[in-house]
Amino acid sequence: MVYVHRFLGKWLDKNMTTNKAETLQKGLALGSGIDDYLKQIEVRRRFTLAVEQENYFYTVPKEVSIGDVRADRYYRLEIKDYESVAANTVFYGNGTSILVKALFEGKGEVVCLYEYETLDLLIEDLREEVAITFSCIYKPCYVLASNFEEFKPILDLGKLYCQYAHAPSYRKLIAEVDI
Incomplete structure (x- = not known):
């Protein structure tokens, strides 16, 4: 059984056929929704293995x-039409910052909201999302600090950093951000 990121897993759920070559070609085709992700060697290797094993x-x-939403939990919020891009905008943060973003900012429409029991689980998922979407600038993703500051997460040499959304030259390790 092969572990794939949920973006790829959901795509496979909808598009997997008995013809393995057809499924691979469909995934690699421009505009498939996952073609940018599959440019990464490790992601493509796992995807190909998942298709070949059908497992x-x-x-x-x-x-x-x-x-x-609870203040003592962590969340991933997806908002449609938040920014002027085709993809949904994603926010990671604690319950309070997510509630403020979703209810009081008045921009966009909540698509989905995922809960993590611990900060470690949130960071693990965030790291994976940033790793798989690093080349996909059209998929905006932000980290909300407990004081409501917005950061753009970036992965550099395997370390997860938070870059100020409005000051790209300044960044700090995710561990230094109070989420």
Whole structure:
């Protein structure tokens, strides 16, 4: 059984056919929704293995509604039409910062909200999302600090950094950001 990121797993759930070559070609085709991700060697290797073995799995955090948000938990919020891009905008943060972003900012529409029991689980998922989407600038992703500052997460030599959204030259390790 091959572990793939949830973006690829969901795509495979919808597009996997008995013809393995066809599934691979469909995934690699421009505009497939995952073609940019598959430019990375390790991602493509796992994807190809999953298709060849027809046996894969992926993890998805618990989906919750906005009314279930708790201050002591961590969340991934996806908002449609937040920025002027085709993809949804994603925010990672604690319950309070996510509630403020979702309810009081008045921009866009909440698409989905995932809950993590610990900060470590949130950071693990964030690291994977940044790694798989590093070349996909059209998929905006932000980290919300507990004081509501917005950071753009970046991966550099395997380390996860938070770069100020409005001051790209300044960044700090994710461990230094109070989420």
